[in-house]
Amino acid sequence: MRRKEAGFTLVEVTVILLVLVILSAILLVQIGGFNRQARYAKVKEDVGAICTAIAAYLTDIGETTFWNHGWRDPDTPDRSWPVGLLIGDGDIPDANGTGSVRGAEHWRGVSGDYISIESDFRFETFRFTIDTLANHLIHNTPQNESNQGARTPANMVDGDNSSRIPGGLRFDPPSGQGFNSMFAWRGPYIADVVDPDPWGNRYMANVFALYHPQGDDSDGFASAVVCYSAGADEEIDTSFNQPAGWTTGDDDYAALVTAGSS
DSSP: OOOOOOOHHHHHHHHHHHHHHHHHHHHHHHHHHHHHHHHHHHHHHHHHHHHHHHHHHHHHHOOOOBBBBOEETTEEEOOBBBBEEEOSSSSSEEOSSOOOSGGGGGGGGGTTTTEEEEEEOOOOOEEEEEHHHHHTTTTTGGGGGGSSSOOOOGGGGOOOOGGGSOOOOOOOTTTTTOOTOOOOOOOOOOOOOGOOOTTTTTTOOOOOGOOOOOOOOSOOOOOEEEEEOOOTEEEEOOOOOOOOOOOOOOOOEEEEEEEOOO
C-alpha cells in the first residue's frame, strides 16, 4: 500500500509566503518607478509642445506679449491689458505655504482675474490679466470673447492698409509705427496638451515677463518665461518671478520659452 505524501509544513508555507510578499513589494516599486517615469515623460512632451505653440503664436502675430484683447479692428491691435498667466484645464495645485516660494500664489490665479507683479528691473508694479491657453492658442478668443481675437488671414484680404507700410514692419508701440499684413493668427497652435497634467492639475505659463511697457525699449521684467507643471506632489514649489537661469523647486517641472533681459 502506497504511503501518503507529506504536505508542506507551516514553516515552509510561511517562508514561501514571505518570499512572495518580498517579490511583490519589489515588483510594485519597479512598476511605480516606471509609472512615474512615464508620467514625467508625458509632462516633458506636453510642456515642450506648449512652449513651441507660444513661440509660434507670437511669431505669427508679430507680438512679444499676450493681450487680453486682440484686434477689434483688423488693422489696429488692442493693447488694453497684457496677460500675465496662461492656464490649462485641470485642478489648481496647492501652493508651498512655507514662505520660501516667492509669489507661488500667482500660479494659482483664476481665469478672468488679475495679478500684480513687481518688476525687479524697473521697480514698478504692473497689473496683468489671467487667461486660458486654449483661448489664445486654439480658439483665438481672448477672455472667451469671439470678437476680440487677433486678426486672421481672412481679415487681411480686403481693406488692408499694408500697401502703405514697408514690408516686414511690425507694430511698435514706442514709435507708433503701423502694422504689416503679414502678421495674423494662423492657429490652432496646439491640440490636447492643455488638458490636465498626469496628476490632474493644470499646466501654466508665466507670460507676464514678455511684456514691454510702452515708451520703454527695454524689457519690463528681468525674468524668464516658462511652461510649468506642479509635478507628482501636486504642490507648487517654484517661485513665479525669477531672473534668467530659472530653476524649479522640489519635483516641479518647467521648460523655458524665452528669457527676459534687462
